[in-house]
Structures are given as structure tokens and as C-alpha cells.
Amino acid sequence: MMNKIKFIFIITLTFFFNFNVNSIENKILVKVDNEIITTIDIFKETQYLIAINKNIQQLPKNQIFDIAKESLIRIKIKNKEINKYYKNINPDEDIINNIITNNAAKLGFNSLNDFNKHLSKFDLNTEIVKKRLINEILWNKLVNQKYLNKVVINKDKIKKEISLDKKIIKSYLLSEIVFNLSTGESLEKKFDDLKKQIVEKGFENTALLNSISDSSSSGGKLGWINETALNKKINEKLKNLKVKQYTKPIVISGGFLILKIDDIQKKELKIDKEKELEKRISGETNEQLKRFSLIYFNKIKKDTKIYEL
Secondary structure (H helix, E strand, C coil): CHHHHHHHHHHHHHCHHHCCHHHCCCCEEEEECCEEEEHHHHHHHHHHHHHHCHHHHHCCHHHHHHHHHHHHHHHHHHHHHHHHHCCCCCCCHHHHHHHHHHHHHHCCCCCHHHHHHHHHCCCCCHHHHHHHHHHHHHHHHHHHHHHHHHCCCCHHHHHHHCCCCEEEEEEEEEEEEEECCCCCCCHHHHHHHHHHHHHHHCHHHHHHHHCCCHHHHHCCEEEEEEHHHCCHHHHHHHCCCCCCCECCCEEECCEEEEEEEEEEEEEEEECCHHHHHHHHHHHHHHHHHHHHHHHHHHHHHHCCCEEEC
């Protein structure tokens, strides 16, 4: 049944701009415990992914289908866990709008209005984005509550790395791929496979296909990050790379990380030691929580029954 529906879906997707959601027969494709994912759910997710990743249409249609399906499975698993702890919580509307505006800017839109116009071409609006962001905020809140006390920060080490003088600061526009190894798979073989995919499909699409990080749905995009917000290990890996180059796999909690430099900016700044210390601590805390998030998700995924019908 899945192969037949997938075939019909792919034919529909081939003529994407001539079809709408009413053109698809709605069937249950996947059950995540007691939650269902239907053909229409996957079609809408595909619309969203295409809207925020212009290069995704370069991929074969069956791969786009699989990316959308896996994205929805990830959302269902997280929502189930979120609902155990939170009921009817709505984050501040201004915070949500600011996050949407920042995300729109990352995608190259000058205003929220321009972003809305773009989304409307795919029969979407910012309400769809808001719903996803609320879930993301609640998931991060849950991760913080469970793991913040496990974060380890070496303040003395960070202080020694901070200068009081004016210095040229690098800011990196980064993308990432986070991955695990299959049973019996070597890191060398996995990295070789990823490198081939990057050559053939591009880094963004390779992240969509392979990354297990939440950033995968946006092609691994992380946005602009100052070098001062990155830990020493990451800075060492990035400092000799040029734009469009990427690191070898970096060992992290829960897997391996590849970082790509999409652009570099340099600016001269007067370093305020206290403020810089706060930024570094915040950046290191967020980085560790991100890895705990991955470990937490993998744990609950193992306890989730996923059926493809």
C-alpha cells in the first residue's frame, strides 16, 4: 500500500504547482504510537520544506517524500513527549513574532510581509510557522528542565581566552550536518558517502537527507555566529577553512558534527570582558543543551512504535 501511495504522491509532486491539497486522496501512511500521518500531512510538510529550502526540488521526488515523512515522525515523537509535561501553554506572541522575523531574515527576506507573500505561493502562512516554533520552544524548555544541571562550564578557561583589547572578530555563517553511525559502519565510510552526496546534491540537500539535528528541515542552516560564541574546539576546526569549505567530522555527544562555512565577516570590536564572558557561557550552554536534546530525542524514539502502513 505504501509503495502505491508513494508512487501516486510522487506523480502529484512532479506537477506540484498545478495541484493543491484537494487533488490528493487522503490515506493513513504512518502511525507513531497512536498518532497518524496521512498523505495530506506529508504533502503539506513537503510544501513547507520546499518553501524554506529552494534547492530541495533538485532532489528526486521519492527522497523529498521520505524527508517530509521523517520530519513529521520527528515532530510527532516530540509532541507526544511535550504533551506529557505541558498543557495549553502559549508562549509570548511578541517572542514568537521576533523569532519568525529572524528566521525570515536568515532566508533572505527583508520583512515579515515579504515572507508571508512567499509562503502564500505554497498555500502556507506564518500561522503554520508559529505552530512549529511553539513546539520547538516547548521542547527546548523541556530539555532545559531535564539537562541544565548537567551542563558543565569552565569559566576560568573561558576568561583566559578573552582579551580586553580591540580585536578583529570573525563571524561565520554556518550550516551543519549531525549524524550517527549505523551498526558496523565506519566513520571513514560514512564521511566518504556524505562527501559524495555533497558533491552531487549540495550541502543543504545532504543535510536534509542525512542530518538528525532539528536544523535539518532548513538544510542545516545555523545563521551567523561570532567566533567568540564558539568553543575552542570548534574554532580550531574552522579557523583555517575558507568560504564553502567544511570540517571533517567532529565528535560530539550523541553523534558526529560537520560544519560548513557559507560566509565570513570580520569586524573590529572593543571586547567587554564581562559581556563577552556572558556570551561565551550562553553559547557553550546552548551547545551542550543541543547535544542533550539529541540524546533525549534518540532515547524516546527507541521507545516509540512506528508503523508504516
